[in-house]
Amino acid sequence: MAQDELLFESRNSWEVYETEEHRSAMDELADRYLDFLTRCKTERETVDYVTDIATKAGFTEDFSGDKVFRVMRGKTMLLARKGKKPLSEGIRLLGAHCDAPRLDFKQHPLYEDCNIGLAKTHYYGGIRKYQWLARPLALHGVIVKENGETVTVNIGEDAGDPVFTVLDLLPHLAYEQAEKPLSKAFEAEKLNVVLGHAPAAKDGDDDKDTGRIKKQVLRLLNEKYGIVEEDFFSAEIQVVPAGPARKVGLDGSLLGSYAHDDRICVFTGLEALLTAEQPEHTQVVLFWDKEEIGSEGSTGAKSLFFEYSLEDLIDAWEPGTRLSRVLMNSKAISADVHGGLDPDYQEVHEKLNASLLGHGPVFCKFTGHRGKVAANDAHAEYVGWLRGLLNKAGIPWQMAELGKVDLGGGGTVAKYLAVYGMDIIDFGPSVLAMHSPFEIASKADLYITMLAYREFLKS
Incomplete structure (x- = not known):
């Protein structure tokens, strides 16, 4: 094996996807995403948008069908597409949140x-x-x-x-x-x-x-x-x-908006679901409320909305199957953004374990704070499986932590799904100025994240 094959370096997505076909697809996706962000500034508006798109794509609230959705209190939502394999062999679950910091x-x-x-x-x-x-x-x-x-x-x-x-x-x-x-x-x-x-x-x-x-x-x-x-x-x-989402920079390669966190994952998750058809495993995409305040309440990830909906899916698609068996055999992604390396504040990051804009979505093995407190900490076997999945498809990705160990921390919904026994990891694009009124994301990362989520959902 050559020496350079022994090393790992994340890949610049702009260089990986430099053909005219890919650049055109990036631009088209970014334009639709900016329109989505401009129109969807609350969780209710986001769920209404997704409901409209899903309905036009043939999803219904009738769980006897193969493509279904359910909305809870207008703020959280589940979408599911039936797979070729039985539910008892597990589902492919992608969960993002549609609330954002505000007044x-x-x-x-x-x-x-x-x-x-x-x-x-x-x-x-x-x-x-x-x-x-x-x-x-x-x-x-x-x-x-x-x-x-x-x-x-x-x-x-x-x-x-x-x-x-x-x-x-x-x-x-x-x-x-x-x-x-x-x-x-x-x-x-x-x-x-x-x-x-x-x-x-x-x-x-x-x-x-x-x-x-x-x-x-x-x-x-x-x-x-x-x-x-x-x-x-x-x-x-x-x-x-107030105001629309905008392209940033002379080349328009960056996207500036309120609430990339976490609507970029909502948008790419929805896009991936709509294009990852005829799946092997049943696909489930969840969009939650209340993540920014601890996932509390009847519309947060701590609620039993997901369990209740999955029970109804089992009754409709595979009666008699135990809920616990479906959950234990499932693989999941907590689709959430990651804090990218900021050129003006590099000192708060540990550079060997920091993410770069434009280098694809980021695996974050654990969140939490200081000594991994309140973290999910994904298992090595699952990380290895996901690496293999994306590498086989040629999709760029990177692995990072949120920042230096004792300088802060954060949390996601991952730990609330991990309690069911399923494998799960945080995975989403890097963002700069996170939680500000004008966050920055890469147009390339938007595109690659959609491709990565689609690869996962159809695995």
Whole structure:
């Protein structure tokens, strides 16, 4: 064996897929992905998008069919395609999450102060608070009225819409703030969203100014959506970055957007499922909510939604098979993004075990923090099987950890599937500026991730 064959180096996907055919496919996929990101800024919008695409592809909610889906509370979703082999021989499962860090309106959000109408927020997930200041923001979500009517909110995306913002302190008065540690310089209770400024017309002989700006905000919302203040108690209003996803760089080779984490895996997982037809094993793709806050609740990965759905699949496709047998024989991928090596912050990475943008999706054998606490830690046999699968198909990939051992950490849904006994590993593309309002991904990695997921699903 030649000496260079003894070594491993990850491959640059741009060089592996340099033909005109592949570059054209990359561009076409990236254009559709940017449209998806622009349209899908909440988990509800994402699930609605997937439902529409899946329905057009022949998936139904009737589990007697061979291509099925199920939606839970409008926020999490399962899709399945029947394989040639029985369920008892296991499934190929790919799970991603469709929620993303953001600001949520509080239950009682509206108030006014200093001649400004504002909304109180509570941040969702791991944000860096200063990144949400002094930038255009949009409102997305739903409001459920007392009579059960659901109103969809989307303000700030159309060219004629107003946008919203969180105010920042001028540098002339920020000397004291600048001396504080970053964790204390920006207070969560000051992430208040500007909603308006002009007061409502005076009501009869009442010449008081108190509350008129808030009343004007409510009047405008009532005119647009027919709501009153009490309706905010049964609302889910999310504050997200306004504007479309964009190509980045003179060559357009990078993709910039809110919520690559983890909608890039939702999109590529869906694309892979739709093109990996006639599978050997049954294919299941799951899109979860609540990953960014610990996978809690009835729509998170800790819920029993997956179990219940799989039980119904067994009843429809292979009655009498034990659920435990299906799960124990299954292979799974936790499709989630990885923190790529940032040229300006290389010191937080251990370079031998860091990932590079453009070198394909990343196997992350374990997440957790410090001493692998709360990690799944995939088994060597499974990693070897996946390596062989992708190498045989000629698909680039890389292996990395999140960063230096004692500098932080994170978690994914992998450990919540590992409890069933199935093999699972985290596997997804690198992203820069993760959890920021404008994350960066590689157009090449988008394409390669789709190919890798498709190879896994049809294995």
